[in-house]
Amino acid sequence: MRFKIVIYIILGALLIVTNGISADVPPVESVERAETEKDDQKILSEDKAPADSVTVILSEPETSKPGEITEEAIPEEDKFQIVEEAEESDRSEPTAEVSGVRASEQDSEPEPESKKSDEVVDEAKSREEKARTVEQDIRPKQETTKEPKELKPLYVRELVDIKAGQNDSNPVWSPSGKKIAFERSIGDKREIILSGLNGVVFQKIYCKLTDKQNEEMDFFFPGIAEDISYNSGISWSPTEGSLVFMSNGGSGNYDLYLLPQVGNESTIRLTEDDEKDSHPQWSPVADNLIFVSGRTGKADIYLMKLETRETIQITNGEKTYLYPQWSPDGKKIAMIYGSNENHDIYLIEDITKPAETVKALTTWSYDDLRPAWSPDGKKIAFYSNYNLEQDPKVWALFVIAADGSDPTRGEELCAKAVATNVIPDIESGPAWMPDSKRIIYVKNDRQAYNPIYVVNVEEKDEAILKTTTKMNHDVICSSDGTIAFRAQIEQWDHIYIAILPN
Numbered sequence: 113m114r115f116k117i118v119i120y121i122i123l124g125a126l127l128i129v130t131n132g133i134s135a136d137v138p139p140v141e142s143v144e145r146a147e148t149e150k151d152d153q154k155i156l157s158e159d160k161a162p163a164d165s166v167t168v169i170l171s172e173p174e175t176s177k178p179g180e181i182t183e184e185a186i187p188e189e190d191k192f193q194i195v196e197e198a199e200e201s202d203r204s205e206p207t208a209e210v211s212g213v214r215a216s217e218q219d220s221e222p223e224p225e226s227k228k229s230d231e232v233v234d235e236a237k238s239r240e241e242k243a244r245t246v247e248q249d250i251r252p253k254q255e256t257t258k259e260p261k262e263l264k265p266l267y268v269r270e271l272v273d274i275k276a277g278q279n280d281s282n283p284v285w286s287p288s289g290k291k292i293a294f295e296r297s298i299g300d301k302r303e304i305i306l307s308g309l310n311g312v313v314f315q316k317i318y319c320k321l322t323d324k325q326n327e328e329m330d331f332f333f334p335g336i337a338e339d340i341s342y343n344s345g346i347s348w349s350p351t352e353g354s355l356v357f358m359s360n361g362g363s364g365n366y367d368l369y370l371l372p373q374v375g376n377e378s379t380i381r382l383t384e385d386d387e388k389d390s391h392p393q394w395s396p397v398a399d400n401l402i403f404v405s406g407r408t409g410k411a412d413i414y415l416m417k418l419e420t421r422e423t424i425q426i427t428n429g430e431k432t433y434l435y436p437q438w439s440p441d442g443k444k445i446a447m448i449y450g451s452n453e454n455h456d457i458y459l460i461e462d463i464t465k466p467a468e469t470v471k472a473l474t475t476w477s478y479d480d481l482r483p484a485w486s487p488d489g490k491k492i493a494f495y496s497n498y499n500l501e502q503d504p505k506v507w508a509l510f511v512i513a514a515d516g517s518d519p520t521r522g523e524e525l526c527a528k529a530v531a532t533n534v535i536p537d538i539e540s541g542p543a544w545m546p547d548s549k550r551i552i553y554v555k556n557d558r559q560a561y562n563p564i565y566v567v568n569v570e571e572k573d574e575a576i577l578k579t580t581t582k583m584n585h586d587v588i589c590s591s592d593g594t595i596a597f598r599a600q601i602e603q604w605d606h607i608y609i610a611i612l613p614n
Contacts (some may be wrong), residue, residue, distance in 0.1 A: 120373045221279045248279045261575035263566055263612065268579045271596065271607040272311045279605040280305070281598050282344065282539045282586055287396070288350035289590030293346045293355065295609055302342045303356060306374065308602060309594070319343060319359045319369060320380055345396045356382070360509060368392050368403060382421065391435060397442035404434055413447060415463070426466035435541070437483050439489050439514070446483040446492055453504060457494050458518060476521035479504065482541035486548040490514055491569070493542035493551055495534065498526060508532045509542060509553055511569045531567045531574060535585065542588045552595055564597065566612070579610055
């Protein structure tokens with residue numbers, strides 16, 4: 113009996129102990145439920161915080177993976193911002209690249225949300241800038257490869273009768289455009305031909321030194337004198353009753369000569385220096401000449417008053433001055449200055465004070481040649497061998513402000529190119545139309561036989577002039593808009609004239 117009582121006591125104690133432990137330790141199911149509730153609360157608390165880089169997550173397909181943040185978990189005020197960022201990301205990033213970014217992000221440890229957002233924005237901006245750069249690089253290529261506009265002239269014809277064995281070149285219009293002078297070579301013989309617009313030749317100039325030691329030279333018609341004479345560099349007087357040119361007179365040394373009256377049979381020798389005198393230009397408003405002379409050992413610009421033949425040196429540089437050109441009002445001079453393959457465009461703003469008013473209009477490493485004033489005197493056109501390929505044999509046509517207000521170098525000067533891949537006409541320079549808005553030039557295109565183009569200098573819009581002639585050169589334009597140029601017939605060069613519509 114006592115033994116049974118002891119067993120009951122022990123069993124009761126064990127029961128009491130067991131119930132106490134059950135009250136302190138929850139069942140396994142209760143523990144799992146509590147842990148799940150804690151995790152849910154943690155996820156919800158994380159969702160309530162602003163998510164700066166949810167863009168990548170939202171760009172996943174609609175078939176979401178288990179555990180992905182749902183739309184209901186995103187605060188209402190952030191939805192619009194997230195959607196806007198996602199759309200911007202889709203516009204700026206290709207899908208393949210975004211997929212690659214996602215894959216790398218899943219494999220690597222997550223970065224701070226703000227850092228990933230900044231990287232995405234920076235990457236989008238960088239790609240947008242690259243896209244703009246590529247578009248800018250492509251646009252000029254597309255424009256250069258497009259077919260040019262065509263401009264059909266009212267007529268194109270030979271200026272004078274074409275004969276085999278003679279080469280005509282370097283036409284020069286008189287101020288009124290009613291007369292034209294050009295050079296002709298027949299074998300080793302050179303002469304100057306004066307013609308009307310109708311093609312009737314009214315005078316030929318051929319110079320030969322006399323036996324007398326004076327300023328005058330005998331004037332011969334071709335065929336009378338057999339001595340070789342090289343005559344070129346023609347410039348008309350404002351009244352077009354006279355002209356000046358340079359000639360070696362058969363002696364080997366070039367000097368300046370004057371035909372005092374068209375139709376006269378004598379010329380007057382203006383210079384007799386031992387060094388070469390060349391490039392004479394008659395003032396458009398007075399009986400003054402500017403020309404180039406090497407009499408000081410280097411080429412400088414000189415001014416001669418024809419009435420007294422007084423000669424004044426107006427430049428004194430360490431390098432070479434060439435191709436001086438009067439402004440239309442006769443108050444300024446444009447020219448080139450430099451040496452070897454680097455010449456720049458220079459300007460004398462006041463011919464009465466040349467040393468004080470000389471200034472550079474270009475100052476870069478490219479070769480700039482043959483400045484030409486626009487008829488209104490506001491712009492200067494010239495040739496330059498600036499090009500993206502850095503090829504010194506490829507030339508472009510530039511137009512700058514005549515007052516020196518444009519940049520003299522760099523990208524801003526590069527932007528002043530109005531035509532590329534042109535053939536420079538060194539003797540005549542760029543040919544302005546009377547409206548001061550267009551220039552006639554020859555395109556360096558051997559497959560098209562060097563066609564003639566017309567370019568609008570403001571809009572840089574160009575058109576091909578359908579002349580049907582081949583191997584064109586020496587393009588010039590008269591004051592009334594008539595075009596003269598040299599073209600090749602078989603192996604001989606001849607002068608043509610053309611009229612543009614309107």
